Amino acid sequence: MAAPAPRTRPTTAVDRVRLERIFNAHHATVWRALRRRGLSADAAEDATQETFLLAADRLDDIRPESEKAFLIATALRVAHTLGRKTVRWELDEDMDQRLSTNRDASDARADMQLCDLVLSKVDADLVEVFVLYELEGLTSPEIAELLQIPLGSVASRLRRAREQFRSAAARVETSLKKEGES
Amino acid sequence: MNRPMDDLPERLIESDATTFERRVLGAALRKQPSSAASARMAKALGVTVAAVGTATAASTLAADVAATKATAAVATTSLWPWVSAGVIGLVVAGAVVGTRSGRQTREPHSVPPAVTAPLPPLSPTVAEPTGPVAEAPRAVAPTQRSRAVTTTGDLRDQVAFIDSARTAMSAGSSRRALETLRRYLDRYPVGSFRPEAIALEVEALMKLGREAEARALAQRFVAEHRGSLLARRVADVAGLTAP
Numbered sequence: 001m002a003a004p005a006p007r008t009r010p011t012t013a014v015d016r017v018r019l020e021r022i023f024n025a026h027h028a029t030v031w032r033a034l035r036r037r038g039l040s041a042d043a044a045e046d047a048t049q050e051t052f053l054l055a056a057d058r059l060d061d062i063r064p065e066s067e068k069a070f071l072i073a074t075a076l077r078v079a080h081t082l083g084r085k086t087v088r089w090e091l092d093e094d095m096d097q098r099l100s101t102n103r104d105a106s107d108a109r110a111d112m113q114l115c116d117l118v119l120s121k122v123d124a125d126l127v128e129v130f131v132l133y134e135l136e137g138l139t140s141p142e143i144a145e146l147l148q149i150p151l152g153s154v155a156s157r158l159r160r161a162r163e164q165f166r167s168a169a170a171r172v173e174t175s176l177k178k179e180g181e182s
Numbered sequence: 183m184n185r186p187m188d189d190l191p192e193r194l195i196e197s198d199a200t201t202f203e204r205r206v207l208g209a210a211l212r213k214q215p216s217s218a219a220s221a222r223m224a225k226a227l228g229v230t231v232a233a234v235g236t237a238t239a240a241s242t243l244a245a246d247v248a249a250t251k252a253t254a255a256v257a258t259t260s261l262w263p264w265v266s267a268g269v270i271g272l273v274v275a276g277a278v279v280g281t282r283s284g285r286q287t288r289e290p291h292s293v294p295p296a297v298t299a300p301l302p303p304l305s306p307t308v309a310e311p312t313g314p315v316a317e318a319p320r321a322v323a324p325t326q327r328s329r330a331v332t333t334t335g336d337l338r339d340q341v342a343f344i345d346s347a348r349t350a351m352s353a354g355s356s357r358r359a360l361e362t363l364r365r366y367l368d369r370y371p372v373g374s375f376r377p378e379a380i381a382l383e384v385e386a387l388m389k390l391g392r393e394a395e396a397r398a399l400a401q402r403f404v405a406e407h408r409g410s411l412l413a414r415r416v417a418d419v420a421g422l423t424a425p
Contacts, residue, residue, distance in 0.1 A: 014341050018374050020229035027223060028214040035213065045219045052227050064374055111209035118206050133190060135210050140190045155190060162194065166203065173202040 019056050026068050027052065029136055030075045036131060037079040047082065051075040069142040072132070076146070114172060121168035122161050129154055130161035340366065344375050347382055356389040377407060381416045388419060396420050 030051050034044040051074045055062065062070045119127055128147065132138045133154075138146070140154045147154075191197070195207045215223070224231035343366035350359035363383045366373065373379070380403050387396035400420035407413040417423065 016228060017341060019227065020224075021374070021378075023224060023227060023229050024232040027220060031215040031219075032210075032213050041215070041219070045215060045223060048215070049223050049226050052223070056227070064372055064376070111205055112213065115206045115209040119210070131210075134194055134207065137193075158190060165194075169200070169203050169206055173200075 015056065015059050018059055019052065022055065022062075022067050022071070023052055026071050029068060030071050033072050033075050033131075033136065034079055037076065039079060039082065043082065047075060047078045050078050054078070066142070068136070069138055069146065072136060072138065073146045118165060118168045118172055121171075122164040126157050126161035126164060129157040130165060133158055134162075340370055340373050340375050343369075344378060344382070347379070347386075351382065351386060351389075356386040360386040360390065377403075377412055381412050381419075384416050385419050393420075397422065 027048055031044050031048045034047045034051075035041070039047055051071055054074050055071060058070075119131075122130060129143055132143045132146065133140070140151055140158075143149075143154045144151045149157075195204055199207065214220075220231050343362060347359045347362040347366070350356070350362060360383060363379050363386065366379050367376065367383070370376065380399065384396050384400045384403065387393070387399065397420045400416050400422055404413045404417050404422060407416075
C-alpha cells in the first residue's frame with residue numbers, strides 16, 4: 001500500500017493527551033481488527049494510522065465509554081474503503097508476538113495457528129460477532145450498531161458462533177491428541 | 183473486563199471455557215502489531231507509545247493469567263510519574279503535527295520499540311483549578327452521563343486538575359492531591375482522565391495511610407479496567423493480586 005500524502009493536523013495539546021491515551025489503549029485492538037479483515041501487516045498499519053487520524057478529527061464527539069467501539073467502527077469503514085468486505089483470517093508471518101517470558105515462541109506461534117484454524121471453521125457471517133464480543137470486548141448494543149443488525153441478531157449469531165467455535169475447538173483438540181498418541 | 187450491561191452471556195474466556203478454548207482465545211488476543219510498527223504509528227500521530235512489552239498490555243481481555251502476573255510483578259510501585267508523563271509532556275510540548283510515515287521510513291523489524299519519553303519539567307503555566315470540594319463517597323463508575331460530549335475547554339481544565347494533583351503529589355502533599363482529584367472526579371463524572379485520576383487517588387490514599395479505603399477503590403478500579411496496564415499498576419500500588 002502506498003504511503004498516503006503527509007497531512008498536518010492542528011490538534012491542541014489537550015487533544016493530543018487524549019489521543020495518546022486512546023492510541024495506547026486501543027491501537028493493538030484496531031490493528032487486530034484490520035488484520036482480521038484481511039489487510040496485510042503494512043496495510044493494517046496504515047489503516048490503523050488512518051483510523052486514529054480520523055478519530056483525532058472527532059475527539060470531541062467520542063464518548064469516553066465508547067472509544068473502542070468508535071475506533072473499531074472507523075477501522076472497519078477504513079477497511080471497507082480498501083475493498084475488504086469480508087472477514088478473513090490470516091497467519092501472521094511478521095508479527096511481533098511480544099511473548100511473555102514463560103512462553104516459548106514456537107508454542108505461541110502454534111497456538112496462533114490453532115486459533116486461526118478454529119476460527120476459520122466458524123461461519124463467516126457469525127465469526128465477526130464472535131470476535132467483536134469474545135475478543136474485542138464490545139457490548140451487544142455496540143455490535144448491533146456497528147454491524148447494523150438488530151440486538152436479537154447479535155445474540156443469536158453469538159450463540160451459533162459459540163456452538164461452532166466450541167465444536168471446532170473440540171475437534172481440533174481431539175485431533176491433536178490423536179496425533180500425539182500416534 | 184466485567185460482564186457487559188446487556189443481555190449476552192458472560193464471555194467464554196471469563197466463564198466456562200475449556201483449557202484448550204482458553205488457549206485458542208488467548209492466542210487471538212496476543213496478536214499485536216510489532217513494537218516497531220506501534221512506534222511508527224505513534225510517531226506519525228505525534229503521540230508517545232507507552233512502554234509496552236507484554237502480550238496482554240494492549241488487551242482489555244487478559245487471557246494469559248501467567249503473563250499478566252509476570253507483568254505485574256515487574257511493574258513499578260509508583261503511579262504518578264507514569265500517569266503524568268504523557269499529560270505534562272504533551273501540555274508543555276510545542277505543536278506536534280500528525281504526519282504519516284511512509285513505508286520507505288520503515289525500520290527493520292528487529293528494531294527495539296520507542297518508549298515513553300523522559301519526564302519533562304513541570305509547566306509553570308498550569309493553574310490551580312477551582313471547584314467545589316466534595317468528600318462524599320463516590321462510585322468508581324459514574325451512574326449517568328452529565329453531558330454528551332467533552333469540549334476542548336473542558337479538556338484543558340481536566341488536564342489542569344490532573345497536573346495540579348501530580349504537582350501536589352510530587353511535593354509530598356498527598357492530602358492536597360486527594361482534594362484536587364476528588365474535585366476533578368466530582369466536576370467531571372465522565373471525564374477523559376477519570377481512570378488516571380482514580381489511579382492517582384489510590385496512590386494518594388496509600389500514602390496517607392488510608393489503606394483500606396485505597397484497596398477498596400483499587401479493587402473496583404481493577405474490576406472495571408481488568409487487563410489494562412493502569413489496572414495492573416493500581417493493583418501493584420494497592421498491594422492487590424495482579425488483575
